Amino acid sequence: MAAVRSGFRRLFSISAFSPPPPAAVAPPAEPSTNLFVSGLSKRTTSEGLREVFSKFGQVVYARVVTDRVSGYSKGFGFVRYATLEEAAEGIKGMDGKFLDGWVIFAEYARPRPPQSPPAPQTSEPPSFNQ
DNA sequence: GATGAGCGA
Numbered sequence: 739m740a741a742v743r744s745g746f747r748r749l750f751s752i753s754a755f756s757p758p759p760p761a762a763v764a765p766p767a768e769p770s771t772n773l774f775v776s777g778l779s780k781r782t783t784s785e786g787l788r789e790v791f792s793k794f795g796q797v798v799y800a801r802v803v804t805d806r807v808s809g810y811s812k813g814f815g816f817v818r819y820a821t822l823e824e825a826a827e828g829i830k831g832m833d834g835k836f837l838d839g840w841v842i843f844a845e846y847a848r849p850r851p852p853q854s855p856p857a858p859q860t861s862e863p864p865s866f867n868q
Numbered sequence: 869g870a871t872g873a874g875c876g877a
Contacts, residue, residue, distance in 0.1 A: 774874090774875050774876090776872095776873065776874050776875085777871095777872080777873075777874085778874095779871090780869055780871095780872090781869090801876070802876095803874090803875080803876050806877070810869070811869095812872090812874070812876085813871095813872055813873085813874065814872095814873090814874050814875070814876085815875095815876080816875075816876060839871095840871075840872095843873085843874095847875060847876085848875055850875080850876075
């Protein structure tokens with residue numbers, strides 16, 4: 739009798755609570771001096787990006803990503819500040835603001851492992867002759 | 869290039 743009751747209770751206990759959401763809202767990315775800017779107008783240029791983001795800090799690097807063959811902007815770009823503080827100010831100052839008639843979004847860019855490896859792989863490791 | 873939701877040559 740007791741075994742039947744405990745099994746009965748277990749059945750209801752699992753359905754009484756719905757599975758809790760793992761995270762209500764997570765930050766876009768970890769702080770970095772590198773910013774990802776999206777929602778750009780097709781006619782916004784790298785200079786325009788640098789100009790508007792320079793109001794919040796020293797922009798070390800600014801680029802609108804364009805298609806190699808067509809030359810048209812892909813509608814997003816990257817901005818790198820000298821310090822994390824400036825990057826935070828740049829996000830607070832430009833995220834959700836208008837640029838060339840478009841609402842743009844500024845957030846921390848995702849870290850990128852490779853950059854420009856001059857010698858990515860050699861065919862075989864060097865060996866010493868004797 | 870038409871208001872596209874996107875992480876770079």
